[in-house]
Amino acid sequence: MSIPAEAFVLPPAGRGTLQQRIRQMVTEGVLSGRFRAGQKMPSSRGLAEHLGISRITVTLSYAELVSADYLMARGRSGYFISENAPRAPELQARAPRAEGVDFAALTGGRFSRLATVKRPLDWENYQFPFIYGQADASLFDHQNWRLCALRALGRKDFAALTSDMYDRDDPLLIEHLLRSILPRRGIAAREDEVLLTMGAQNALWITTAVLLGAGRRAAVENPGYSGLRGVLAPSGSEVISVDVDADGLPPDRLPKGVDVVFTTASHQCPTNATMPLERRLALLEAASRENFVIVEDDYEFEMSFLKPVSPALKSLDSEGRVIYAGSFSKSVFPGMRLGYLVGPASFIREARALRLMMLRHPPGHIQRTVAYFLSLGHYDALINRMRNAYRRRRQVMEEAIRDNGLAVAGQGGFGGSSFWMRAPAGVDTEVLAEGLRAEGVLIEPGRAFFAPEQAPKNFYRLGYSSISPAKIPEGIARIGRAIRGA
Amino acid sequence: MSIPAEAFVLPPAGRGTLQQRIRQMVTEGVLSGRFRAGQKMPSSRGLAEHLGISRITVTLSYAELVSADYLMARGRSGYFISENAPRAPELQARAPRAEGVDFAALTGGRFSRLATVKRPLDWENYQFPFIYGQADASLFDHQNWRLCALRALGRKDFAALTSDMYDRDDPLLIEHLLRSILPRRGIAAREDEVLLTMGAQNALWITTAVLLGAGRRAAVENPGYSGLRGVLAPSGSEVISVDVDADGLPPDRLPKGVDVVFTTASHQCPTNATMPLERRLALLEAASRENFVIVEDDYEFEMSFLKPVSPALKSLDSEGRVIYAGSFSKSVFPGMRLGYLVGPASFIREARALRLMMLRHPPGHIQRTVAYFLSLGHYDALINRMRNAYRRRRQVMEEAIRDNGLAVAGQGGFGGSSFWMRAPAGVDTEVLAEGLRAEGVLIEPGRAFFAPEQAPKNFYRLGYSSISPAKIPEGIARIGRAIRGA
CATH class of the missing domain: 3.90.1150.10 (Aspartate Aminotransferase, domain 1)
Structure with a gap:
């Protein structure tokens, strides 16, 4: 592969003559391992134009580099990195760099x-x-995933693939979520009550940023999902751990004055307990009485194979107090980073505005591919x-x-x-x-x-x-x- | 398309007999538009197993639904949503829902x-x-992008496509960034000095979350990138606007006691001014003297076609004071949401830990596709x-x-x-x-x-x-x- 002229950025003046600085760029590139033996250099005309200098300066530098054995000339085909050029050491010494700012101290290693x-x-x-x-x-349907991805790469989907969608989601995927996925959890939601996220982790992060902060209190399950503690700690909220039992989170052990309660009601993480219906109703009643919000992380609902899945806590939520987080990580694969939040429209509006500032939206191609994977029945x-x-x-x-x-x-x-x-x-x-x-x-x-x-x-x-x-x-x-x- | 048994979630007991509740599920599905005329119902055996109830209950409910014209029976092929079933209204009335929590008040509409x-x-x-x-x-190389994406969907790349990479990035893409992209900006970085992000917006968000917060001061260009104000406001930092002139941000107009200065030095957004070398050196000197960090948003460096691009401010940074944010949004397309941060290893370590909690990593498929697009020369x-x-x-x-x-x-x-x-x-x-x-x-x-x-x-x-x-x-x-x- 040839080296483009753009790979050369002239060191600032003051570090020698133009010719010296050109030689320096080439030797540094070779010694750092960026340029490798056999790669073609830009033509002297091309490099001169790119750097805005005279061609003769480049030609003279190339000649010097040939005699120093960094370059070799191959007649009319041009100049190449020489086979005899000094090699970059295989393991570069990792000398610590001068760091003028003590970032560890500045950030307190917060994250x-x-x-x-x-x-x-x-x-x-x-x-x-x-x-x-x-x-x-051995289980994944590679073939059909590829076909769906290919379809999402078609010219018809150019806008869905390439556009900056600002704060919006792929309408095709949202439609399938509303019509086919959420109803399996007993959830009837509308477009303005759903937001796509970069997986469940991102859903929890966004929810925390919207609802919590210094001066607010969150209750979490103990033991519970470890990634949640990492989300809550930097928010500055007070975090209270509530021990779970064989039926999951006990509502009567929740502390007073809590603003948000996080639960994995249907399959407690990591104990796998399923919260019984009476306890779910008690939890919702407590939320109404004490005026807290419940965040339901429903990370693995698809994996109910011993008995029918229990409906989501969200399906019992008549007051709009439950924020529901779902994900395709367990049912499709985690590397695509796609999840979703369901909640009252006034909550989703804030979450959507936050996502716009934080990352805009999950990549359009991933959204569209999942939409096809769902709609063609491959997901089921x-x-x-x-x-x-x-x-x-x-x-x-x-x-x-x-x-x-x-x-x-x-x-x-x-x-x-x-x-x-x-x-x-x-x-x-x-x-x-x-x-x-x-x-x-x-x-x-x-x-x-x-x-x-x-x-x-x-x-x-x-x-x-x-x-x-x-x-x-x-x-x-x-x-x-x-x-x-x- | 047939309706899977999973689409049925039994309403809680107390809302009528089992038979009534089954009818309710079907009629609600039809009236809400989720089930459409001609769709096949699950077999009575399948639905009974899924719900954990007796098959005869389902059969009786289906019979009632046929006489109410919600379903039609087609002999041995089973039950279908009837062509005569009531239709969902085309435009559903968007009655505001009961919202027990006033999220607008709770969040203050912060985002x-x-x-x-x-x-x-x-x-x-x-x-x-x-x-x-x-x-x-009309300019995008759709054909080659598709080929690269296809290659990234191959079996050889299964792990890169599907895995939860935790806090790590695709080594192939990082290698090309270090060897081919950053050198064009005069930046020689090492692996532990680079982090991939969901576009430049996400890079600015992460940088702000790591470096700023209540009690800290940031300076921004005026006029400047509007998305940056949306990032800074929720951080709680004090934001000071500094008017730019024909040479971009003037270092001598920076206020005292600032912690972070944001600049688009090479192509000021939106005025397109390029900061001259002397001013860059003065800005770096001020940073060293006043002990602030510079965040360089280099969002459009590829689009220099009138004269050679000026090296990035980061290339002059001998003290490790410049955090550099780049993106593929302008040069490839924005919908894939891929950018990167370059900074001292101690900064990148914090940013990486934050990204892990916030969203894990950009989707593996996107990272690998871009790696191929770069390495095969299509990007150039x-x-x-x-x-x-x-x-x-x-x-x-x-x-x-x-x-x-x-x-x-x-x-x-x-x-x-x-x-x-x-x-x-x-x-x-x-x-x-x-x-x-x-x-x-x-x-x-x-x-x-x-x-x-x-x-x-x-x-x-x-x-x-x-x-x-x-x-x-x-x-x-x-x-x-x-x-x-x-």
Whole structure:
């Protein structure tokens, strides 16, 4: 590949003559590894025009670079980076740079200290990945996704693909959400009550930015979704953790004077508990009485395969007090970053204005592709396939867990894609996970789900959405051995 | 298309017998327009299993619905929504819903009142769209974009497409940014000094959230990018507007005690001024002396076609005081929402942690497609084509503007894609724009670019990135007539 003239930016005057500065640009490019042996240089005329200098200056510099063996001339075809040019060192020394501003001090590490446990991105290289929330190549409908994406790349969809939509969403996708997805949760919403987001994480972020802030109080489930704590902490709100029980969040344990209550009512994260109807009604009644708003994170409703999914809390909301967050991350795949918020129009209006300032909108191409994937029925087929696979995996998991004498702390009655596990009291599952990793087994330590001040160390989560049933027994056996040896 | 069993969510007990509740689900679906004539109902067995009730209950309900003409039976093929079923009204009455929470009061309309002038999404239906920042179908390389997207949809790229990457970016795209894009701006950055964002807007949002907040002061250019005010206002920072002159932002007019200075040094938005080297050095020196951070929004650097682009301010930054924001919105298209931040590693670390909580990462598919588009040289070819087209359009614009006696307030010497215009003192360009719209001409009123308290009304912007040269003379003539008649 040839190097475009635009790759050359003349260093400021004062750093030598024009010729020297041209040589400097080339040698720096080679030594930094940006230019590689065999790449074609711009013509002397092209570079001269680009830099606004005389062609002879460039020609003379090129000649010097040839004699220094940075360039080689190939007759009429021009100049190339020489095969003998000094190579960039394979591992560049990472000398810390001069930093005139102490950004760590300036920001107080406000965001970086919230970062949760790093998860391995190369989980597919592990034999027994009991990880959670990644797509499974063996289940995904790659072929039809490609066809939908291709259709969304067609000339007819040029505007949907390329336009800055400002604060608006793809009307095709919104229509399918309203007509086909939300009704499955018992939710009848209108256009002005829905907003697309960059996944559920972004939905929670936007909701928090709109509703919370310094001087306000939020209640969260304990244990609960770890990503939510990372959203709430920088908002400046007071965060109160409420212990969940086998039926999820108990409304009678909510503190007084709370402004917003976050819940994963239908499939508590991470315990998988489903809140019974009476408790849902009690929670809504408390919200009305105490005047708080409920944020329902319904992140995994599609994965009900043991019994019918319970309707969303939002479906019982007669007062417009529930903000509902949904996502396509679990049912399609997380890498596309698409979710949605449902709430009263006056809330959605604020959320939409915030999204406009924050990021405008999710990419048009992704929105349109999902719209096609839904409308052509591929989404339903995919979910069916996932449910069948998960049902089978869950059964194998249950047997292996029993055979190895491991303790389940929560598995839920609806289905899902994970087990919430308790190791014996003395076991630190972060140490356990580290040891298992060396044996090809990935588990998720549970500490990050708890309020930090009182987090027990012996819980862990086992996902089965990305592991084949054949691998499960041996993987669980290794976990059993590691726990007994801990 | 048949209706899946999942589309049915049983209303809570207490709203009648099971049979009544099933009928209610169907009639509500029909009346709301979700179910349409001819759609196939789930089998009675399928629905019974889904709802966890006896099949006979479903069968009896279906029979009743047939006699009420909501359903029709077609022998062994099952039940369908009847052609005679009541239709959903075409325009549903938008009765305001009961809203138990006054979200407008709760949020103080904090975000919605920042929303800038609405721009028409259907600009292509106007004959003379002097709009700014949308993609032009006649210049875009649709064919090669499709090929790159297809490649990014291949099985080899399954992980890049589908994975939750947590806080990480596509290494392929980062490599091309570092090796090929940033060097054109004179910037030599390392991996840990770059972060991808959802466009430049998101880059400014993240930077503001990391660096600013209550008790901090930001300086912005006046006039300046209107989307920046929408980012800064909710941060709680004090915002000071500094009037620009023909050379852009004057460092000697910056107030004391400022924490962050935002500038569009290379092509001031909206005046198109390019800050000369001496002023850049003075600005950097002031930053060092007064200890502030500079945020450089380099939104349009690719569009230099009249003379070589001046290196970015960031390229002169020896102390790590400049945060650089770039974007592919102007050079590829805005609908994909992809931009990037370059800054000291300690800053990028915070920005990355914030992005993780806020939205995780831009969709993997978009990142990979752009990586291919860059690495295969299509980006360079596209930019060349755009530059040539813009050069020609700008010339036609200049002539038409002169012929019609319109006043240019800023056009820049480098190129760009717009003219900054001044109408006679008495003209309100928002009224002007409204009138011109009715004649098929779109212009952008200038008021939104100014600090609200002192905004003059007679400026406007004319973009030429989405209008064919053949249309320009007549479009400008109409503007001239409208101004003379105003």
